[in-house]
Amino acid sequence: MKVRVDQDKCIGCGLCTSVAENVFSFNDDGKAQASNVAPDDEEAVESAISSCPVEAISKE
Numbered sequence: 001m002k003v004r005v006d007q008d009k010c011i012g013c014g015l016c017t018s019v020a021e022n023v024f025s026f027n028d029d030g031k032a033q034a035s036n037v038a039p040d041d042e043e044a045v046e047s048a049i050s051s052c053p054v055e056a057i058s059k060e
């Protein structure tokens with residue numbers, strides 16, 4: 001699975017970076033960015049996708 005964060009939508013709330021810290025991190029703009037998703041992290045990523053308040057995370 002691969003995911004991306006829409007930089008225009010992300011408000012930097014930090015939810016995804018705490019729910020799936022292996023995948024999401026903050027970039028220099030204070031927005032979330034995603035790395036490749038290992039199989040063990042997929043459940044946490046699905047949770048982050050459905051919980052993001054501005055629906056900025058999408059699967060590629």
Ligand code: SF4
Binds near residue numbers: 012016031052057
């Ligand atoms: S949960 Fe959504 S809005 Fe919050 S930091 Fe992650 S991508 Fe950005």
